[in-house]
Amino acid sequence: MRFIDGRPGITADDYFDEAIVRGTELAAPEDTAREDILKEAGYEQTYDIDEIITRMPTPEEARRLDIGTGVPVAELIRTAYTAQDKPVRVMVAIIPGDALVLRYKIPT
Secondary structure, X not given: OEEEOOEEEEEEEEEOOHHHHOOOHHXXXXXXXXXOHHHHOOOOOOEEEEEEEEEOOOHHHHHHHOOOOOOOEEEEEEEEEOOOXXXXXXXXXXXXXXXXXXXXXXXX
């Protein structure tokens, strides 16, 4: 759970192949904010693919995010890949629709 101004703002869960993260901080139950763990394990993330779905929240998501009736959410599924196109991380985030701002830089 990430908070904005002391209120629930986004839920985010990361998923990894256990064989890739075995023996690293990512396999520990504690949260970590360190960025280079996969790179140090030989699986450097070089690009992401985002999928964004807008939908109504489940009752549990509405409760956890403290959002009212009628507020949609965006479900962001971000898959991180190595330069060899191997997927190494999937992040699923749920963001209240009334707080969502998407900003992308897209090379042309």
